[in-house]
Amino acid sequence: MEEKVIICKDLTKRFGEFYAVNKISFEVNKGEIFGFLGANGAGKTTAMRILCGLSHPSSGEATVAGFNVYKQQESIKKNIGYMSQKFSLYENLTVLENIEFFGGVYGVPAAEIKKRTTQLLEQLGLTAEAKKFVGALPLGWKQKLAFSVAIFHRPKIVFLDEPTGGVDPVTRRQFWDMIYAAAAAGITIFVTTHYMDEAEYCNRVTIMVDGKVEALDTPANLKTQFSADNMDQVFYQLARRAQRSGD
Amino acid sequence: MKQFLAFIRKEFFHVFRDKRTLLIMFGLPVVQIVLFGFALTSEVKDxxxxxxxxxxxxxxxxxxxxxxxxxxxxxxxxxxxxxxxxxxxxxxxxxxxxxxxxxxxxxxxxxxxxxxxxxxxxxxxxxxxxxxxxxxxxxxxxxxxxxxxxxLPYMIVPETRMLYNEEGNGSLNFIPGVMALVLMIVCTALTSVSVVREKELGTMEILLVSPFQPLMVLIAKAIPYLILSLANFILILVLAVFVLNVGIKGSILLLFLESMLFIITCLSLGLLISNTTNSQQTALLLSMMGMMIPTMIFTGFMFPLENMPLIFRYISNLIPSRWYFLVVKAVMLKGLGFEYVWKETLVLLGMTTAALAVALRNFKTRLS
Incomplete structure (x- = not known):
C-alpha cells in the first residue's frame, strides 16, 4: 500500500452562501506528480490555501503530510514548500542571499545551508552568478531558482501554483525535468497549471469545476473516458459545464 | 531566533540597497534641520x-x-x-x-x-x-x-525674561517638531511601504506559507526600522546640538526612551496602513497625507494650537506627534524629569497599544 501524503474528504470552504470549494475528496501518493486543474474561479486556489495551512476549511477533513489542516497548520508549513505564479524571490537580493534567507526561515542549520547551496548552484550552473542580483537573471533562471529554493529545505510536498506562467516552451520543458527529478527523490508535487500539455506530464490529474472535483485519473484514462485526443479537449468538455464565471 | 535573524538581515539588505529609502531615511532629517533651522526663521532681520x-x-x-x-x-x-x-x-x-x-x-x-x-x-x-x-x-x-x-509720577517698566531660551534662539522650538516629523515620516511611510511591497511582489504569500509566524513577519519587518529610526534620532540630536547650538538640558536616557516609544507608535501606524492597502503608492500617499500633514499642522511647532478653534484643538489630541512634541520640549529644552511628562507618555502608550492591537487583529483576520 502506498503512503498517502495528502488526504481530503468532503473538504468544503464556504464564504456566506458561496461554496468556493464544495465537498472535494482525493488522495495524493508519496512521490506523485499531482495535477490540479480548473478554470479561473473553480476553487483551485482556495483548496490549495487550505492545504498549505493558510486558511481553515468550513467542514470536511484533510491531512497534509500526516497533519490535520484544522489544528496543525504550523506543522504542515514546516513540511511543505510553495512556489507561486508570481515570481517569488527577492529581486534586490543576490542568488546566494535568497537561498540563505529562505533556508534560514525554514530553520535549516547554517552548515547545511552552505553545503546544499554549493551543490544547488553547481546543479543549476549558477555558480558564477551566485553574487548577482536575482533581478538581473533571465525569467527562466528565476523560475528554476525559485523552484530549487521551494524544495531547499527538503519538504515532503511542494505546492506549485502555476509555476511556468510566462516562460518559453524550452525552459518549461527544463522546468519539468526538475520536477521529475524532485519527484524521483520522493518529494510529492502538487501543481496547478493552465497549460494542458503540462497536464500530460502529471501522474494523475484532477479537474475542478464550480468548486467540485469533476474528474480524477491519469491523463491516459481521462482521455479514454472523455474520448478525447488530448487533455485540452478533456478540459474543455468539463470546463464549459461551469456555471460560475472566472475571477 | 535564527529565523528571526535571517529575516532581519534580509530586511537590512533591502534598506541599504534601495537608494530612495536611504535618501528618505537620512537625507530627510538633514534637509529638515537645515530648512527649519536656517531658512524658516521667524526672526526679521536686515x-x-x-x-x-x-x-x-x-x-x-x-x-x-x-x-x-x-x-x-x-x-x-x-x-x-x-x-x-x-x-x-x-x-x-x-x-x-x-x-x-x-x-x-x-x-x-x-x-x-x-x-x-x-x-x-x-x-x-x-x-x-x-x-x-x-x-x-x-x-x-x-x-x-x-x-x-x-x-514722571508713575512708571511701569516691564522686565521680560524668556525662560528656557534666554537668547531667543528660534531653532529651539523647531528641533522637537522636526524630530516628531522626521520620525513620523520615516517610521510610518517606510514600514507601510516595505510591508506592502512584499504583498505586491508576491513574496508575502511565500512568507505566510513558511513556518515563520505571521505575527513574527510583522515584528521582523518593524525591527530594522526601529533600529534605523533610533539611529536617525541620534543623527537629529547631533545636528541639533552641533549645528544649531540647541543644548540638551534633561536626561538623554529619558529622551531616548520616550523617542523609542514614539517610534513604536509610528511603526504601529505604519503596519496599520499596510493592512488596509495593497499598493505601494496608496501606502505612501496614505502615510504622507494621513500622517505628515496632520503632524505639521497639529503638532504645534509651526502653528500655535492655542489659537485654533476648539474643534481643531480636540482633533489635535488625536495626533501622536503632538504629545511627543510636548515630551521632547519638556525633557530636552526645559530639563524636566519623568514626573512632568508621565501623562503624555501614558497617552502615547495608549495610542500605541490601540494601533498595534488593531493592526495585528486585521492582519490575522485577513489571513483566514
Whole structure:
C-alpha cells in the first residue's frame, strides 16, 4: 500500500452562501506528480490555501503530510514548500542571499545551508552568478531558482501554483525535468497549471469545476473516458459545464 | 531566533540597497534641520528702512543713531520728499519708513510730547508688526534716556525674561517638531511601504506559507526600522546640538526612551496602513497625507494650537506627534524629569497599544 501524503474528504470552504470549494475528496501518493486543474474561479486556489495551512476549511477533513489542516497548520508549513505564479524571490537580493534567507526561515542549520547551496548552484550552473542580483537573471533562471529554493529545505510536498506562467516552451520543458527529478527523490508535487500539455506530464490529474472535483485519473484514462485526443479537449468538455464565471 | 535573524538581515539588505529609502531615511532629517533651522526663521532681520528727517535736530540724530546701531535695519536716508517714500515702497527698495516732523526735538523738550510716523508694508503683516515692535522698543528706550523716570509720577517698566531660551534662539522650538516629523515620516511611510511591497511582489504569500509566524513577519519587518529610526534620532540630536547650538538640558536616557516609544507608535501606524492597502503608492500617499500633514499642522511647532478653534484643538489630541512634541520640549529644552511628562507618555502608550492591537487583529483576520 502506498503512503498517502495528502488526504481530503468532503473538504468544503464556504464564504456566506458561496461554496468556493464544495465537498472535494482525493488522495495524493508519496512521490506523485499531482495535477490540479480548473478554470479561473473553480476553487483551485482556495483548496490549495487550505492545504498549505493558510486558511481553515468550513467542514470536511484533510491531512497534509500526516497533519490535520484544522489544528496543525504550523506543522504542515514546516513540511511543505510553495512556489507561486508570481515570481517569488527577492529581486534586490543576490542568488546566494535568497537561498540563505529562505533556508534560514525554514530553520535549516547554517552548515547545511552552505553545503546544499554549493551543490544547488553547481546543479543549476549558477555558480558564477551566485553574487548577482536575482533581478538581473533571465525569467527562466528565476523560475528554476525559485523552484530549487521551494524544495531547499527538503519538504515532503511542494505546492506549485502555476509555476511556468510566462516562460518559453524550452525552459518549461527544463522546468519539468526538475520536477521529475524532485519527484524521483520522493518529494510529492502538487501543481496547478493552465497549460494542458503540462497536464500530460502529471501522474494523475484532477479537474475542478464550480468548486467540485469533476474528474480524477491519469491523463491516459481521462482521455479514454472523455474520448478525447488530448487533455485540452478533456478540459474543455468539463470546463464549459461551469456555471460560475472566472475571477 | 535564527529565523528571526535571517529575516532581519534580509530586511537590512533591502534598506541599504534601495537608494530612495536611504535618501528618505537620512537625507530627510538633514534637509529638515537645515530648512527649519536656517531658512524658516521667524526672526526679521536686515529690514530696509527709509528715514525722512524733517527736524534734523539733536534728538532725531540720536534716535537715528540708535536705530542704525541695531542689527535689524539697513537704513537709508531719503531727501525731504514724501513722494520719494511712496516710490521706494513701490520699487521694493524699502519695506518701512520712519518720518520725523519738522519740530520733533522742540516738541519733545518743551511740549513734552513729540510725534513720529512709522509706515510699513502691510502686504506682509507679520513682518510689518515685528518692525513696528522693534522701532517702538527703540524709541521707548530712548525716551527713558532723555527724560529720566524720576520726572514722571508713575512708571511701569516691564522686565521680560524668556525662560528656557534666554537668547531667543528660534531653532529651539523647531528641533522637537522636526524630530516628531522626521520620525513620523520615516517610521510610518517606510514600514507601510516595505510591508506592502512584499504583498505586491508576491513574496508575502511565500512568507505566510513558511513556518515563520505571521505575527513574527510583522515584528521582523518593524525591527530594522526601529533600529534605523533610533539611529536617525541620534543623527537629529547631533545636528541639533552641533549645528544649531540647541543644548540638551534633561536626561538623554529619558529622551531616548520616550523617542523609542514614539517610534513604536509610528511603526504601529505604519503596519496599520499596510493592512488596509495593497499598493505601494496608496501606502505612501496614505502615510504622507494621513500622517505628515496632520503632524505639521497639529503638532504645534509651526502653528500655535492655542489659537485654533476648539474643534481643531480636540482633533489635535488625536495626533501622536503632538504629545511627543510636548515630551521632547519638556525633557530636552526645559530639563524636566519623568514626573512632568508621565501623562503624555501614558497617552502615547495608549495610542500605541490601540494601533498595534488593531493592526495585528486585521492582519490575522485577513489571513483566514
Amino acid at each position: 529690514i530696509t528702512l527709509t528715514i525722512v528727517d524733517h527736524a534734523r535736530d539733536v534728538n532725531t540724530r540720536q534716535l537715528i543713531g540708535k536705530i542704525k546701531s541695531s542689527s535689524y535695519f539697513i537704513v537709508s536716508e531719503a531727501p525731504l520728499d514724501d513722494n520719494g517714500i511712496a516710490d521706494a515702497f513701490k520699487k521694493g527698495r524699502s519695506r518701512c519708513a520712519l518720518i520725523f516732523p519738522a519740530n520733533f526735538g522742540s516738541d519733545l523738550q518743551h511740549g513734552g510730547k513729540a510725534q513720529l510716523q512709522i509706515i510699513t508694508d502691510g502686504s506682509d503683516p507679520n513682518t510689518a508688526k515685528t518692525v513696528i515692535n522693534y522701532i517702538s522698543a527703540i524709541t521707548t528706550a530712548y525716551q527713558q534716556e532723555v527724560s529720566p523716570a524720576a520726572r
